[in-house]
Amino acid sequence: xxxxxxxxxxxxxxxxxxxxxxxxxxxxxxxxxxxxxxxxxxxxxxxxxxxxxxxxxxxxxxxxxxxxxxxxxxxxxxxxxxxxxxxxxxxxxxxxxxxxxxxxxxxxxxxxxxxxxxxxxxxxxxxxxxxxxxxxxxxxxxxxxxxxxxxxxxxxxxxxxxxxxxxxxxxxxxxxxxxxxxxxxxxxxxxxxxxxxxxxxxxxxxxxxxxxxxxxxxxxxxxxxxxxxxxxxxxxxxxxxxxxxxxxxxxxxxxxxxxxxxxxxxxxxxxxxxxxxxxxxxxxxxxxxxxxxxxxxxxxxxxxxxxxxxxxxxxxxxxxxxxxxxxxxxxxxxxxxxxxxxxxxxxxxxxxxxxxxxxxxxxxxxxxxxxxxxxxxxxxxxxxxxxxxxxxxxxxxxxxxxxxxxxxxxxxxxxxxxxxxxxxxxxxxxxxxxxxxxxxxxxxxxxxxxxxxxxxxxxxxxxxxxx
RNA sequence: GGCGGGUUGGCGGAGAGGUUACGCAGCGGAUUGCAAAUCCGUGAAGACCGGUUCGAUUCCGGUACCCGCCUCCA
Numbered sequence: 001x002x003x004x005x006x007x008x009x010x011x012x013x014x015x016x017x018x019x020x021x022x023x024x025x026x027x028x029x030x031x032x033x034x035x036x037x038x039x040x041x042x043x044x045x046x047x048x049x050x051x052x053x054x055x056x057x058x059x060x061x062x063x064x065x066x067x068x069x070x071x072x073x074x075x076x077x078x079x080x081x082x083x084x085x086x087x088x089x090x091x092x093x094x095x096x097x098x099x100x101x102x103x104x105x106x107x108x109x110x111x112x113x114x115x116x117x118x119x120x121x122x123x124x125x126x127x128x129x130x131x132x133x134x135x136x137x138x139x140x141x142x143x144x145x146x147x148x149x150x151x152x153x154x155x156x157x158x159x160x161x162x163x164x165x166x167x168x169x170x171x172x173x174x175x176x177x178x179x180x181x182x183x184x185x186x187x188x189x190x191x192x193x194x195x196x197x198x199x200x201x202x203x204x205x206x207x208x209x210x211x212x213x214x215x216x217x218x219x220x221x222x223x224x225x226x227x228x229x230x231x232x233x234x235x236x237x238x239x240x241x242x243x244x245x246x247x248x249x250x251x252x253x254x255x256x257x258x259x260x261x262x263x264x265x266x267x268x269x270x271x272x273x274x275x276x277x278x279x280x281x282x283x284x285x286x287x288x289x290x291x292x293x294x295x296x297x298x299x300x301x302x303x304x305x306x307x308x309x310x311x312x313x314x315x316x317x318x319x320x321x322x323x324x325x326x327x328x329x330x331x332x333x334x335x336x337x338x339x340x341x342x343x344x345x346x347x348x349x350x351x352x353x354x355x356x357x358x359x360x361x362x363x364x365x366x367x368x369x370x371x372x373x374x375x376x377x378x379x380x381x382x383x384x385x386x387x388x389x390x391x392x393x394x395x396x397x398x399x400x401x402x403x404x405x406x407x408x409x410x411x412x413x414x415x416x417x418x419x420x421x422x423x424x425x426x427x428x429x430x431x432x433x434x435x436x437x438x439x440x441x442x443x444x445x446x447x448x449x450x451x452x453x454x455x456x457x458x459x460x461x462x463x464x465x466x467x
Numbered sequence: 468g469g470c471g472g473g474u475u476g477g478c479g480g481a482g483a484g485g486u487u488a489c490g491c492a493g494c495g496g497a498u499u500g501c502a503a504a505u506c507c508g509u510g511a512a513g514a515c516c517g518g519u520u521c522g523a524u525u526c527c528g529g530u531a532c533c534c535g536c537c538u539c540c541a
Binding site for chain 1: 468469470471472473478479480481489491498499500501502503505533534535536537540541
C-alpha cells in the first residue's frame with residue numbers, strides 16, 4: 001500500500017483506470033514485436049521505449065521477479081519471403097529456408113543491438129513465430145471445432161460473425177466496415193470481413209504441414225497462440241501502436257476469446273500514438289524515412305533518442321525533430337555532469353518520478369522532476385532516477401563523459417597570461433589562447449579563484465598542439 | 468464515407484474548474500578584464516464560435532485545420 005497506485009489509459013474502455021494485477025506475483029505483459037525483414041525504423045522504437053518504461057515501473061513497484069514481459073518476433077511474413085527470393089534470384093546457393101533463416105537471424109541481431117542502444121531492457125521471452133507453428137495449428141483446429149473458423153480452398157478463415165463483440169476494441173461494427181467497402185472480397189470468404197488464419201504455400205514459399213495441406217499461418221494468429229502459451233488465457237496488459245488496434249488486435253481478441261472463452265485475454269490495452277518527423281508522417285516517398293541505426297550512425301546517442309521519446313506522452317503523436325535531439329543532448333550532458341559526482345551515494349529513484357509514471361506513464365512530468373533534482377543538486381537521487389529511467393547505466397555513457405586529458409599545464413599557462421594581462425592591459429594573448437582552446441572543444445572557466453579547463457563536446461586533443 | 472487522436476506562451480511540452488508546470492530561447496541582475504559556465508529574477512499561452520458555472524485553457528456542443536486507422540506499416 002505504500003507504493004503509488006498505477007493508473008493506465010485502457011483503450012478497451014477509453015478511460016484511465018487503476019491497474020489491478022491478476023496476480024501481483026506474476027504480472028503479464030505482451031507487446032507486438034517487429035516483423036524481422038529489415039532494420040527497425042524510428043517509429044518501431046516508440047512502443048518499445050514506452051513499454052520499457054512501463055516494464056521498469058512494474059518491476060520497481062511489484063518487484064523485478066514479479067513481471068513477465070513477452071515480445072514476439074514475426075519471422076514468417078511475405079516481405080521476408082520476398083527478400084529471400086530476391087537473394088535466391090541474385091544467385092544465392094542456399095535453400096529458400098536457409099536464406100530466410102539467415103535474414104531473420106541477422107535482423108534479430110540488429111534489432112537487439114538497436115533497442116539495447118535505446119536503453120530498452122530485454123523482455124523475459126522473445127518467442128519467434130516459427131517456433132510456435134504447432135500451437136497455432138492446434139488453436140486453429142480448436143476454432144474450427146468450435147464453429148468459429150472454416151476451411152475453404154486450402155485456406156482457413158475466421159468467421160467474424162461468430163464473435164458478437166468483434167469491433168468492440170476499435171469502436172467499429174462489422175456492418176459499418178462492410179458499408180465502407182474497403183474490404184478485400186475473396187471468393188472463398190463467407191463474409192468479406194473474415195480474415196485468414198492459415199493459407200496455402202506453393203513450392204517457392206516456406207510452409208508447414210497441416211491438416212489443410214502445406215501452408216503458413218496468417219499474421220494475427222501468432223500473437224494469440226504465443227500469448228496463450230507464455231502468458232495464459234488471461235493476462236494483464238497488451239500493448240502496441242495504435243495502427244495495430246484494427247485489424248490486428250481486434251482479430252487477436254476474436255481468436256483468443258473464441259478459443260479460450262474461459263479467459264478474458266488482455267485486461268488492459270495500451271496503444272501508443274504515431275511518430276512523425278519534422279511535422280510529417282515518416283514515409284519513404286517523403287524522403288524522411290530513417291532507421292534507429294541511421295540516427296546512431298549519425299552520432300546521435302541512444303540516450304538522446306530515448307529522452308526525446310520520453311518528452312512526449314505515449315498517447316499523443318510524437319514529432320521527431322533535429323532540434324529536439326540537440327536540446328535533449330544539452331540537457332543530458334548537464335545532468336550527467338551532476339550525476340557523475342561522488343559515486344559513493346546509493347539511492348532510490350525519486351518518488352515523484354515513480355508517481356509521475358504511475359499516472360499513465362507521464363514521462364514528461366518525470367523529466368520535469370529530474371530537472372528539479374538537478375536544480376536541487378541531489379546527486380545520488382538524480383543518478384538513481386536516470387538509471388531507473390534508462391537514461392544512463394551504471395555510469396555516465398562514454399559519449400558524454402569527459403575525455404581523458406590533462407589540461408592542468410595549459411590552465412596554469414592561461415592563468416599566468418591573464419595575470420600578466422591584468423598589468424599590461426593587453427588581453428589579446430589571453431583571448432587568442434582562449435579562442436584556440438574553445439576551438440579544440442575545451443570549456444574555459446575563468447574566475448577570480450583561478451582557471452578551469454574542461455574537455456567538452458567536440459574535444460580534439462590534436463588541436464591543442466602548439467599551445 | 469466510417470472510427471479514433473490532436474490543436475497550449477518565440478519553440479518543445481504537462482497538470483489542474485479558481486493559485487508558478489517544467490525545459491530551451493529572450494530580457495534584467497550578480498559574477499567576469501571581456502566572455503563562457505553558474506546563480507538570482509522576469510515578461511509571454513491555451514485554434515475559432517457558443518453553452519454550463521460565481522468563475523473554463525481545463526466540462527459540454529459545434530466549426531476549422533492537422534494526423535492516424537479502415538489496404539496483414541509500431
